[in-house]
Amino acid sequence: MKRKGASARRTGRRAARTARRPAARPVRPAALPPAVNHPQPEVSVIIPAMNEAATIAAVIAGARGVHPRCEVIVIVNGSADQTADIARSCGANVIVYEQPLGHDVGRSVGAAAAKGAVLLFTDGDLVIPAPQLRPFVTAVSGGADLALNDYSGPVRSRFPHPVVLSKHVLNLLLGRSELKGCSLTAVPHAISRRALDVLGSGLLSRPPLAHAQAVLEGLVVKAVHNVPVGRMNAVRRKRSGSDLLQEAILRDHLDAVAMVLERKGGRAGFGDGIRRREMVR
Numbered sequence: 001m002k003r004k005g006a007s008a009r010r011t012g013r014r015a016a017r018t019a020r021r022p023a024a025r026p027v028r029p030a031a032l033p034p035a036v037n038h039p040q041p042e043v044s045v046i047i048p049a050m051n052e053a054a055t056i057a058a059v060i061a062g063a064r065g066v067h068p069r070c071e072v073i074v075i076v077n078g079s080a081d082q083t084a085d086i087a088r089s090c091g092a093n094v095i096v097y098e099q100p101l102g103h104d105v106g107r108s109v110g111a112a113a114a115k116g117a118v119l120l121f122t123d124g125d126l127v128i129p130a131p132q133l134r135p136f137v138t139a140v141s142g143g144a145d146l147a148l149n150d151y152s153g154p155v156r157s158r159f160p161h162p163v164v165l166s167k168h169v170l171n172l173l174l175g176r177s178e179l180k181g182c183s184l185t186a187v188p189h190a191i192s193r194r195a196l197d198v199l200g201s202g203l204l205s206r207p208p209l210a211h212a213q214a215v216l217e218g219l220v221v222k223a224v225h226n227v228p229v230g231r232m233n234a235v236r237r238k239r240s241g242s243d244l245l246q247e248a249i250l251r252d253h254l255d256a257v258a259m260v261l262e263r264k265g266g267r268a269g270f271g272d273g274i275r276r277r278e279m280v281r
Helices: 004-020 056-064 083-089 105-113 130-141 162-173 193-199 201-205 207-216 244-264
Strands: 043-049 070-077 093-097 118-121 146-149 189-192 221-225
Touching (some): 043 056, 056 083, 056 130, 070 105, 093 105, 105 201, 130 189, 130 221, 162 207, 189 193, 193 201, 207 221, 207 244
Parallel strands (some): 043 070, 146 221
Antiparallel strands (some): 118 189, 146 189
């Protein structure tokens, strides 16, 4: 039978040890990027948006984490929801147009307003965390003029998508077949201030032409990081069974090919290879 005195002494020692233990330090939450644009930004993040109230706050949060000196520019066009109000509450510079601007015109508007040495482009419906965006900024800061998404689209289909095929053909004619289907058509991507000066903000609304012009002018163009946007993009309803966006992108690629042929000649610099035309009657 245990003596009551011994039990009391053990209980007292346990209580004393517990009292001497230091209190657990409170865990500090991770520092969040400031919800305000830097007055002298190194990086300008340009985000066109139309009716993206459900995602715009998360998109801006990811954008703010790319650099300590960052500004976020949101071009809200043709929206009927609270996209603009939410973007303002997140500290972004919001440029509003009541009517839709047309595909990729927001890129030109945002680029014209940007102050940074690096311009990073993404979309208001693509929630991409900062670590997946930083490689594009790093590449431009390291000397690239165009830092492309290393994403060529679905290439294993028996019948390639016409836009995917067009991007591959354009790079082939430009002598940059190693880029495969990578181009300014896909976000995210970043460009340097030098590229903006050479291309002009207006040409950025027609990405295939801007891409072709950049290569023809000798700018440094690299595919730097893969973000699989094909799985992230929402499927949009087509009007009357036609895909107007696809048609616009294909027209831009045709115009880009015409630009290349005008600069490099009718065969874009390619020879006949082993073809013997003198044998044809």
